[in-house]
Amino acid sequence: MTEPKGPYHLVTVNTAPERAKRLIGRVADALKDRYTIIHVDNCENIEEVRPKVTQHMPEVLFSASMWSDEQAQEIHQIAREVNPNIKLHALPPGLQVERGPDAVVEYLCEKVPVLLEN
Secondary structure (H helix, E strand, O other), X not given: OOOOEEEEEEEEEOOOHHHXXXXXXXXXXXXXXXXXXXXXXXXXXXXXXXXXXXXXXXXXXXXXXXXXHHHHHHHHHHHHHHOOOOEEXXXXXXXXXXXOHHXXXXXXXXXXXXXXXX
8 A cells, every 4th residue: 555645735715714624624534545635724815825825835725615716816826926836726616505515525535636646
């Protein structure tokens, strides 16, 4: 058996920090045989992105589904300015509201390996 890749430090941008922590915990658990994912922090608003990315220098940042495409682009641009090598992913707007937390976990379990391997 091969060792999981990582650790990958992850910052989320989500107005519901407890939900972010719970969902990322489920994703990390589902993928733990392949990747070590550590959720280091959450930004509750766009203003927190620069200081928290600067503080933690995470390898990965996810913007949650409550942000519009424009807001997600802004979040990702700020994160890239701090860490040009950061891996970014925006959840599709409305995913949590329309399909619920299980759909978010399922979606991320599909997307995270692609993101981390590229």
